Amino acid sequence: SDGKVYGVGQNNYGQLGLDHKISPQTTIKEITFFNEIGITITQIACGENHTIFLGSDGKVYGCGYNGNGQLGIDGGTSSTPESTIQEITFLNDKNITQIACGANHTIFSASDNKVYSCGYNENGQLGRSVDSSTPSYEIHEIPDLNNIKIAQIACGLNNTIFLESIWF
Numbered sequence: 423s424d425g426k427v428y429g430v431g432q433n434n435y436g437q438l439g440l441d442h443k444i445s446p447q448t449t450i451k452e453i454t455f456f457n458e459i460g461i462t463i464t465q466i467a468c469g470e471n472h473t474i475f476l477g478s479d480g481k482v483y484g485c486g487y488n489g490n491g492q493l494g495i496d497g498g499t500s501s502t503p504e505s506t507i508q509e510i511t512f513l514n515d516k517n518i519t520q521i522a523c524g525a526n527h528t529i530f531s532a533s534d535n536k537v538y539s540c541g542y543n544e545n546g547q548l549g550r551s552v553d554s555s556t557p558s559y560e561i562h563e564i565p566d567l568n569n570i571k572i573a574q575i576a577c578g579l580n581n582t583i584f585l586e587s588i589w590f
Contacts, residue, residue: 425462425463426452427453429447429473430448432447434471435471435472435486435487435505436505437471437486438473439473439475440453441506453507461478461481463475463476463477463478465521467523467528467577468523469486469525469528469577470579472487472492472493474493474528481509481510481514482518482521483508483509484504485504486504487503489501489526490527490541491558492528493528494513494530494560510561512561513530513538513561516530516534517532518531519532522576522582524547525542525579527580527582535568535569537575538564539561539564542557543555543557545580548562548564549567550562572584572585573588
């Protein structure tokens with residue numbers, strides 16, 4: 423109820439957002455980054471080695487492994503792991519309302535009924551009709567979901583499920 427965020431566990435890629443790669447992190451530690459910039463977190467999603475945070479400021483943040491572009495950092499120009507929390511600036515004007523992480527991919531749902539994806543795609547889990555053998559280092563809209571109001575998104579290891587809303 424205090425709005426603080428905490429992390430524990432594997433941290434070899436910095437996926438806990440603690441500004442270090444000490445792994446395993448066997449004691450629970452506060453992730454102070456968000457308190458320091460004065461925002462609270464409204465949602466957290468974890469992949470195999472990456473974490474995505476949705477802030478009360480409407481911005482999206484990520485840290486951890488990025489070898490398949492699953493962080494979407496700087497429009498996908500870097501595949502470097504991030505042990506410090508980074509703002510995903512591509513999404514700043516998208517009004518993201520929901521996030522979900524698979525093992526190595528990330529899905530973002532926006533208030534305008536658009537859905538975006540990035541990361542590993544060998545099984546087509548990004549939901550775009552693109553070459554599925556190549557990871558997507560850039561965040562792209564999923565065109566087949568245009569004008570469909572998505573109520574919930576969920577990701578598994580290498581799959582994604584979208585639940586259409588019956589309420590408009």
